[in-house]
Amino acid sequence: MINYTPGPWRAIRQAFAWSLENMVGDVVFSSLLGPSSSHEEANVRLVAAAPDLYETLAREHQREYETKNGAMACQGFGEECDVCALLTHVERGSRL
Numbered sequence: 001m002i003n004y005t006p007g008p009w010r011a012i013r014q015a016f017a018w019s020l021e022n023m024v025g026d027v028v029f030s031s032l033l034g035p036s037s038s039h040e041e042a043n044v045r046l047v048a049a050a051p052d053l054y055e056t057l058a059r060e061h062q063r064e065y066e067t068k069n070g071a072m073a074c075q076g077f078g079e080e081c082d083v084c085a086l087l088t089h090v091e092r093g094s095r096l
């Protein structure tokens, strides 16, 4: 399991920077505003949604392939399954 600041995160635009904060106000990340981009706000909001996206994907994949004894039974676990490959990528920073 990846060790990150628990979500949900929210994107907050300040005078000269964007910040991502969790629900108790801990700053997860901040970045000075650069040249304005039409994608800037959408990009920050997408990053802010990362914990929810990651947790939902991992939970739903586990639910889909969980056996009756709770073991993971995805046939492509770790290599061939696109979802497992993506989760591994996020957890280890490896390339897809």
Ligand SMILES: [Zn+2]
Binding pocket: 061, 074, 075, 076, 077, 078, 081, 082, 083, 084, 085
């Ligand atoms: Zn899988």
